[in-house]
Amino acid sequence: MTTQLTASGVLSDRALITAFAETPRHVFARRAGGTAASAPVSSAYSDRVIPTRYVDTFDGALTVTSSLSQPTVVAIMLELLHLRGGENVLEIGTGLGYNAALLCHRLGDQNVTSVDIDPHLVDAARECLTEIDHHPTLAAVDGEAGYPARAPFDRILATCALDHVPRPWLGQLREDARVVLPLTYGGLLMVLRFSAGVLSGRARDEGVYFMRMRHSADEPGTPSSEPQGEYRHRTIDIDQYEVTSEEFTPWLELSLPDVRALSFGAEVRLGTETGHARITDDAHGTVVEEWGTPFFDEVVEAWHAWREAGRPRRDRFGLSVTETEQWAWVDEPDSDHRWPLTDDSPLLPAGTNLPSHR
Ligand SMILES: C[S@@+](CC[C@H](N)C(=O)[O-])C[C@H]1O[C@@H](n2cnc3c(N)ncnc32)[C@H](O)[C@@H]1O
Structure with missing residues (x-):
């Protein structure tokens, strides 16, 4: 090894x-x-x-x-x-x-x-x-x-x-x-x-795809999303390869934090808390099957924005964290493409004496 x-x-x-x-x-x-x-x-x-x-x-x-x-x-x-x-x-x-x-x-x-x-x-x-x-x-x-x-x-x-x-x-x-x-x-x-x-x-x-941070030992590492709710399908004109590529997912998941890419490869699936989408190709175009609350139009919007931004690859993404705010960005911390990240953790953990920086 x-x-x-x-x-x-x-x-x-x-x-x-x-x-x-x-x-x-x-x-x-x-x-x-x-x-x-x-x-x-x-x-x-x-x-x-x-x-x-x-x-x-x-x-x-x-x-x-x-x-x-x-x-x-x-x-x-x-x-x-x-x-x-x-x-x-x-x-x-x-x-x-x-x-x-x-x-x-x-x-x-x-x-x-x-x-x-x-x-x-x-x-x-x-x-x-x-x-x-x-x-x-x-x-x-x-x-x-x-x-x-x-x-x-x-x-x-x-x-x-x-x-x-x-x-x-x-x-x-x-x-x-x-x-x-x-x-x-x-x-x-x-x-x-x-x-x-x-x-x-x-x-x-x-x-790198790790299981998510949990806040109790019994919480599942990766929440599942199963197809359920009303079923619809349609054929749309998008570049299926790009929309379902791993190059696009950082932008997609930052822009739509409720959407998770669940699987790639032969079968691409995206999920939210209440919706599920499966994306495949047939002779007429890209087939989108959706269950539950629809969200794929927002995915397509995010894909257009990604293309307009020059299809940024992973190494163009960055992250900045200060005591009061944090945000992900493309190219530079003050770029036009920024996503604030929410931090619910307390400013200081209760009862903690923080060491001074040396
Ligand atoms: C991929 S495994 C770690 C593998 C490990 N580093 C090794 O060398 O084999 C991820 C670990 O993160 C832990 N974890 C998840 N949420 C956590 C949290 N809030 N604090 C500490 N550990 C957490 C999980 O229990 C799990 O054991």
């Missing part, structure tokens, strides 16, 4: 290469439920996501709430942290602790704090990490509040997708700190720098 990640150019930092080579992923994979537990050790070293925890949704279905991320994505995000040694790092989303183990190998246990909303996972992660003799600071808390007791941080790495940057994080970053996080909008992977009280930066050109 490490040889492949290095050959593909994803891993290049020598100390991280050693961390990958010497950290046994199978110790974490075998804690996963279902088939992974009995799967051969070698299967833990393929470049695949391994689901590790499920919760029941109210309709009796199971949804995944934690997984061992794909090694390529883990490597990309760790490289983006630009670790030089000695940095104090906070990871949001411990899962079973594989990433935390890599960070411990790279930085030493004393520099690693990792938190997860699910206490069951934190217990399991502690056992897995102890087995390979790593002892970072672990806590079962909502990562929205950061982890003031171990601040200030030089790096924050989120391994769950966020629709905004939690305001408490700003007070826990050291000057010049780096934050790497996936946004829910089209899987934008952001690399942000903290300077003079402002956290700002741009997206990478690769998209």
